[in-house]
Amino acid sequence: MGKRIVVKIGSSSLTAEEGGLNRLQVRFFADEIARLHASGYQVLLVTSGAIAAGFRRLGYATRPKLVHEKQAAAAVGQALLMQAYQEAFNASGITAAQILLTRPDFSNRGRSQNATRTIEELLKQFAVPIINENDTVAVDEIKFGENDSLSALVANLVKADGLYILTDMDGVYTGDPRKVPDAKRLERIEVLSDELYQMAGGAGSSVGTGGMRSKIEAARIAMQGGVPLFVGRVSEPGDLAEAVAGTGKGTYFASSLQSLSAKKHWVGFLSVPQGRIVVDAGAENALLNRGRSLLPAGILRAEGDFHPGEVVEVVNADGRILGRGVTHYAAWQITAVAGLSSEEALKRIEVPRAEVIHRDEWVGSSLIKEASSHE
């Protein structure tokens, strides 16, 4: 693995069941990261723990269950968490920076580009970006809830060379070791099988959230982004360096060989389609079987109001979704030229090129379905 890494630390590693932050643990992880930083690694830290760190201070006896209570606890705990990291990193002369993200920050290309630019600048200045979900504003429908998926999206966003998900278990087992005592550790995972999803259970403690299930989901996202991943435990000085060296206490996941380009990954998995283009059988065949771009000649009509640069779904006349891609035409422009030859279309409207969706910005639905069949 290379030199830019994302390290994710779960609530279970930073806080106690009864709530409150374990400052010794924060210091320990900061020292582990500082060690790598000193040897030239760019490290991004995705940290959980805000809710667990804050709920007791706010007067709740146990980790709250209601959304607004969790949000209030996170508002208190996030400040405590950052304060602890600032202190711990300061001791090694490292500047820590807080970044709070929500799902739309990944699905909106403009926002994700802004986040990337900020992160790149921080790394250029040798700072360590410390990332968490922006819990106080994330509403239920768009919430990650756990930080495993968030860390995988961050790893893809910054094109990390590796993602290290640190937890209280030394890897992925054939069953939850808390419940299945003879479960065996899996050293290396190449393919995310259905069986694996069944082996992965929920959280192990009252402070953890996603359990192994959400770590497998994170693996899916990272593998598709071409980022290799480690899930395991870092408990002794030097353990993180060992994990990075490939000899850590945990499970290694290979990155998918056929990883998608960052653009295709965004189109297929992060974008929100803004409308539909209905195509004829010829265009369907060209897109699905011949790896071609979509031209005006194969289009029957546009549905919805979309603009150039937005992602649209492409469907056939029966309404079957064929895939999605970035449109270079606005909906009204498609209406003006649907069914025409490229030459004729370019005479009638002003567009930079004839392709309505270029094949490099197209992801077929079989790929999207295959990836989301486990969701």
Ligand SMILES: Nc1ncnc2c1ncn2[C@@H]1O[C@H](COP(=O)(O)OP(=O)(O)O)[C@@H](O)[C@H]1O
């Ligand atoms: N197949 C499995 N292998 C290992 N751990 C598992 C498995 N299934 C469920 N778990 C549970 O997942 C827990 C780690 O996830 P979680 O509690 O969410 O921690 P974190 O806060 O670090 O994200 C472990 O403590 C373990 O009990």
Ligand SMILES: N[C@@H](CCC(=O)OP(=O)(O)O)C(=O)O
């Ligand atoms: N954003 C939340 C994360 C919640 C959580 O417990 O996540 P995780 O430990 O990754 O399962 C927090 O900081 O409390």
